[in-house]
Amino acid sequence: MKFISVVGARPNFMKIAPFVKAVFSHNIHSKNKINHLLVHTGQHYDDRMSGTFFEQLEIPEADINLGVGSGSHSEQVGKTMIEFEKVLKTEKPDWVIVVGDVNATLACSVTAKKENIKCCHIEAGLRSGDISMAEEINRLVTDRISDLLLTPDIIASQNLRQEGIPDYRIQFVGNIMIDTLETNRTKAGKLNVSDILKKNMINNSLLFPKNKLFNDFVVLTLHRPSNVDKKEVLEPIVNFVINEVCKERLLFWTLHPRTRKMLEAFNLFNKILYNDNLILLEPLSYLEMLKINMEARIILTDSGGLQEECNVLGTPCITLRPNTERPVTLKEHGGVSVLAGNNIENIKKEFYSSLKEKRLPRHIDLWDGHTAERCLKAILDFKS
Numbered sequence: 001m002k003f004i005s006v007v008g009a010r011p012n013f014m015k016i017a018p019f020v021k022a023v024f025s026h027n028i029h030s031k032n033k034i035n036h037l038l039v040h041t042g043q044h045y046d047d048r049m050s051g052t053f054f055e056q057l058e059i060p061e062a063d064i065n066l067g068v069g070s071g072s073h074s075e076q077v078g079k080t081m082i083e084f085e086k087v088l089k090t091e092k093p094d095w096v097i098v099v100g101d102v103n104a105t106l107a108c109s110v111t112a113k114k115e116n117i118k119c120c121h122i123e124a125g126l127r128s129g130d131i132s133m134a135e136e137i138n139r140l141v142t143d144r145i146s147d148l149l150l151t152p153d154i155i156a157s158q159n160l161r162q163e164g165i166p167d168y169r170i171q172f173v174g175n176i177m178i179d180t181l182e183t184n185r186t187k188a189g190k191l192n193v194s195d196i197l198k199k200n201m202i203n204n205s206l207l208f209p210k211n212k213l214f215n216d217f218v219v220l221t222l223h224r225p226s227n228v229d230k231k232e233v234l235e236p237i238v239n240f241v242i243n244e245v246c247k248e249r250l251l252f253w254t255l256h257p258r259t260r261k262m263l264e265a266f267n268l269f270n271k272i273l274y275n276d277n278l279i280l281l282e283p284l285s286y287l288e289m290l291k292i293n294m295e296a297r298i299i300l301t302d303s304g305g306l307q308e309e310c311n312v313l314g315t316p317c318i319t320l321r322p323n324t325e326r327p328v329t330l331k332e333h334g335g336v337s338v339l340a341g342n343n344i345e346n347i348k349k350e351f352y353s354s355l356k357e358k359r360l361p362r363h364i365d366l367w368d369g370h371t372a373e374r375c376l377k378a379i380l381d382f383k384s
């Protein structure tokens with residue numbers, strides 16, 4: 001049996017790491033070996049967006065890198081399909097495994113099905129209902145054509161059934177990213193917050209705030225085009241950060257490359273560079289981000305993965321989006337996250353009310369650190 005697993009962008013790495021480990025462990029214990037190849041499309045290529053994740057999560061170096069790089073969505077998807085088709089024609093795998101909802105997920109599932117190769121989607125069934133998001137298009141297409149759909153929660157399974165997908169193609173396996181969190185929790189816990197800041201601080205012209213206690217801080221991450229690509233949306237967020245958040249607490253803002261570019265393009269970067277209560281950080285490694293999440297008072301974010309990790313760690317989470325494909329993480333479903341969109345009055349209200357909240361870890365069914373084993377079993381047992 002031959003598998004090709006695919007990764008492309010940062011959020012894929014924490015999803016593939018446990019799966020690759022499960023395959024290796026199967027090969028140690030079983031006579032029926034799996035010939036496994038890892039393909040990196042190359043959408044994310046910087047050390048901070050890719051390399052450190054391979055290293056820290058002990059993902060073996062990719063067997064094949066398609067070298068797709070940055071570009072428009074169509075360029076990324078098109079180049080990936082052209083290059084991945086060549087790989088499939090040479091390698092002829094039995095299964096292609098895709099994870100999450102990035103451009104690699106869409107491009108490689110479509111290419112696999114056009115080559116008549118079975119495709120498994122890990123993290124299937126998530127729906128934001130917002131077709132203006134590239135990720136929603138990627139999720140819809142990938143799920144429509146994949147053979148085996150492995151879901152992180154029961155709402156995701158219901159979504160697929162409602163779209164008419166037959167039961168034999170759907171299996172609820174839990175959240176594979178939480179396997180990575182559980183594997184790395186202890187190691188991350190041993191890191192020191194002030195070391196993380198020193199190593200990653202961008203605005204280091206500020207005096208390092210050595211007299212501050214790093215036990216009561218807020219974290220901000222932003223990268224969605226809907227939040228960062230328009231000045232009329234990004235500027236009020238910057239003003240809110242300076243005028244409200246930094247007046248109340250120390251803020252750590254980790255800057256995604258897209259966000260940094262846009263802040264610079266809109267002449268907003270200087271505005272955030274010289275505030276004593278705002279520490280600007282480069283994109284953090286997996287372990288560093290996990291540690292920061294373990295200690296944060298509140299996280300403000302537009303990331304789906306962080307929303308999930310906040311639930312397991314109990315960090316109050318304000319999601320800067322009008323919708324989410326991960327409703328199980330919301331307060332109305334027993335989670336820690338609240339949707340605030342990018343309306344400043346909403347964000348402000350949620351910010352002050354979250355400041356009063358205590359850290360309270362949540363339990364979500366099958367987010368237990370053993371999802372990868374269930375994924376592998378589902379693929380091996382699959383009968384079409």
Ligand code: UD1
Pocket residue numbers: 009010011043044045046047049050070071101102103104134135223256257258261
């Ligand atoms: C992609 C995913 C998104 C995911 C996010 C996490 C899609 C459609 N989007 O968005 O779902 O949440 O990754 O980061 O696949 N860049 C670098 N270095 C890199 C990679 C990118 O500087 O290693 C720059 C690019 O030049 C580009 C920007 O970052 O300007 C955005 O990269 P891109 O790959 O277009 O998508 P993301 O916004 O990261």
